[in-house]
Amino acid sequence: xxxxxxxxxxxxxxxxxxxxxxxxxxxxxxxxxxxxxxxxxxxxxxxxxxxxxxxxxxxxxxxxxxxxxxxxxxxxxxxxxxxxxxxxxxxxxxxxxxxxxxxxxxxxxxxxxxxxxxxxxxxxxxxxxxxxxxxxxxxxxxxxxxxxxxxxxxxxxxxxxxxxxxxxxxxxxxxxxxxxxxxxxxxxxxxxxxxxxxxxxxxxxxxxxxxxxxxxxxxxxxxxxxxxxxxxxxxxxxxxxxxxxxxxxxxxxxxxxxxxxxxxxxxxxxxxxxxxxxxxxxxxxxxxxxxxxxxxxxxxxxxxxxxxxxxxxxxxxxxxxxxxxxxxxxxxxxxxxxxxxxxxxxxxxxxxxxxxxxxxxxxxxxxxxxxxxxxxxxxxxxxxxxxxxxxxxxxxxxxxxxxxxxxxxxxxxxxxxxxxxxxxxxxxxxxxxxxxxxxxxxxxxxxxxx
Numbered sequence: 545x546x547x548x549x550x551x552x553x554x555x556x557x558x559x560x561x562x563x564x565x566x567x568x569x570x571x572x573x574x575x576x577x578x579x580x581x582x583x584x585x586x587x588x589x590x591x592x593x594x595x596x597x598x599x600x601x602x603x604x605x606x607x608x609x610x611x612x613x614x615x616x617x618x619x620x621x622x623x624x625x626x627x628x629x630x631x632x633x634x635x636x637x638x639x640x641x642x643x644x645x646x647x648x649x650x651x652x653x654x655x656x657x658x659x660x661x662x663x664x665x666x667x668x669x670x671x672x673x674x675x676x677x678x679x680x681x682x683x684x685x686x687x688x689x690x691x692x693x694x695x696x697x698x699x700x701x702x703x704x705x706x707x708x709x710x711x712x713x714x715x716x717x718x719x720x721x722x723x724x725x726x727x728x729x730x731x732x733x734x735x736x737x738x739x740x741x742x743x744x745x746x747x748x749x750x751x752x753x754x755x756x757x758x759x760x761x762x763x764x765x766x767x768x769x770x771x772x773x774x775x776x777x778x779x780x781x782x783x784x785x786x787x788x789x790x791x792x793x794x795x796x797x798x799x800x801x802x803x804x805x806x807x808x809x810x811x812x813x814x815x816x817x818x819x820x821x822x823x824x825x826x827x828x829x830x831x832x833x834x835x836x837x838x839x840x841x842x843x844x845x846x847x848x849x850x851x852x853x854x855x856x857x858x859x860x861x862x863x864x865x866x867x868x869x870x871x872x873x874x875x876x877x878x879x880x881x882x883x884x885x886x887x888x889x890x891x892x893x894x895x896x897x898x899x900x901x902x903x904x905x906x907x908x909x910x911x912x913x914x915x916x917x918x919x920x921x922x923x924x925x926x927x928x929x930x931x932x933x934x935x936x937x938x939x940x941x942x943x944x945x946x947x948x949x950x951x952x953x954x955x956x957x958x959x960x961x962x963x964x965x966x967x968x969x970x971x972x973x974x975x976x977x978x979x980x981x982x983x984x985x986x987x988x989x990x991x992x993x994x
Contacts, residue, residue: 550575554583558590566595570602577607585614594704597623601631612639617646621653628707629661629679630794636662673765674758676798677779677788680706683713684739686722691735708793710776713753713786714739721778721786724753753778758787762798767890769795802888805966836971844869844978851986854994860927861989864936868985871915872943872977879904879951880973884965887955894960901952908948909941916940935992939985946980947973 551557551572561569569591577584588611591599600611600623612620620639624632632654640647651659661679668674682700684693693712700706712730714723723743733742743751754774756765758781768774769792781787848855848865855861883900886892892900916937924933954972955965 552576552579554587557587561591561595566598567602569595569599573599573603574607585611588615589619593619593622594626597627597631597635601627601635608638609642612642612646617649617653620646621650624650625654625658629658629665629788630676632658633662633665633675637666668758671762672758673756673760673762673779673790674781674787676762676765676794677758677790679788681713681778681786681789682706682709682711683715683786686714686716686740686743687738689736689738690730690733690742693739694730694735708776708791712739713778713789714743714751715786718783719786720784721753721755721780723751724778725751755780755784756790757781763802765790766795766798766802770799837974840971840975840978843975844982847979847982848986851990854986854990858932858989858993860923860929860932861986864923864932865982865985867919868936868939868943869978869981871919871940872947872981873974875908875911875944876947876951876973876977877970879908879948880955880969883952883955884969887959887965892956894956897952897956901949901956904952905945905948908944908951912941912944915944929993931992932989935988936985938988939981942984943977943981947977950976 551560552575554576557564557569557572557576564572573584573587576587584607588596588599596619600608603611615623620635624635627635636647636651639650651662654662664679665675665677682693682697684690684696697706697709697712701709709727711724711726713721714725716722723739725739725742754768754772755778756768758779765777768777775792777790779787779790882904883892886900919940920933920937922933923936924930951973954969954976958965958969
């Protein structure tokens with residue numbers, strides 16, 4: 545049962561350790577650490593080895609670093625030994641970034657098979673499917689009888705060597721992946737038959753496995769999981785040899801990381817720096833984007849400066865100007881968020897973006913006409929000048945049109961030049977909507993009202 549409420553009492557948490565999921569334990573530990581670091585480390589040191597690694601990996605980056613420094617080599621070695629190969633590799637690599645010597649001693653304390661798995665997984669780049677795969681899986685040879693493989697599975701489960709098993713992967717003598725059979729299907733077959741007999745007696749594609757290459761981009765793999773509603777995929781390497789598997793829990797982390805990264809980038813901040821203890825480093829990183837924004841704000845102010853005499857002659861313009869710019873900025877942000885998300889999901893690209901741009905422009909123009917009518921009537925009633933209402937209404941349509949067009953186009957252009965569309969799009973779009981909004985409003989006012 546999930547526990548949504550944090551347990552802030554150390555004694556109570558320790559008494560319920562075996563009843564809680566590692567995520568719930570980590571959640572409670574975060575709350576306890578805020579009150580007492582001593583209690584936090586006391587509980588960490590009391591956690592059983594079989595859940596310690598999972599709890600550590602659920603903690604925030606800064607707390608994990610503290611744990612790595614506080615726990616002994618023996619304790620961390622036991623924790624890593626209980627983890628699946630992909631999580632064990634992640635934990636070892638994180639410790640390496642803090643203390644290379646400590647990480648090596650932990651690695652040396654592992655069994656040779658675990659060392660080989662970790663060495664293999666460390667070869668992959670961060671964005672490759674292989675870096676996310678587990679080496680632990682349930683496989684069987686084509687010529688093996690079902691009953692023999694089931695016996696092996698029972699033994700592996702009894703020894704806690706396998707977890708989250710969904711299917712059996714069928715391989716030949718060269719370890720090439722041939723088929724995949726769900727356990728729910730496997731139990732209805734004759735256990736005295738070999739896998740080869742089962743596969744040959746069914747249609748060709750009945751047991752076709754969903755496969756990804758170990759060098760494939762993990763974002764592409766995540767899209768496969770979303771599109772086909774997968775729980776696990778097989779990972780193959782050279783000559784289609786079965787290497788491991790990727791499960792949905794790892795893909796959920798990938799999707800969450802990507803969504804978080806996009807959110808931070810649209811806001812002009814960096815997730816890596818947001819978790820740093822060094823406040824000056826974080827402030828400096830944010831200051832870069834604020835500096836860029838200052839420059840664009842000055843450009844907008846220069847546009848206003850071109851019409852200083854117009855504003856002096858008609859003070860109402862100064863009151864209404866922010867409305868035009870604000871509406872354009874908000875409409876553009878809506879379009880920008882939709883386009884960046886569609887690009888991230890692969891729903892659109894530069895070559896087939898015409899329909900998406902048309903759609904966003906139509907929506908923006910429709911809203912422009914709607915709110916032009918509203919603000920036109922408001923301005924007319926407010927300042928008792930019909931022409932002023934007409935001016936701001938026209939400017940509203942123009943600025944929302946530009947918000948829709950540039951909000952859709954800017955991410956596509958950045959993507960075309962291999963620049964992450966989430967980076968800098970907001971600053972560029974705000975510049976466009978401010979300048980177009982101010983210029984159109986003041987130019988129309990100068991032409992019509994004066």
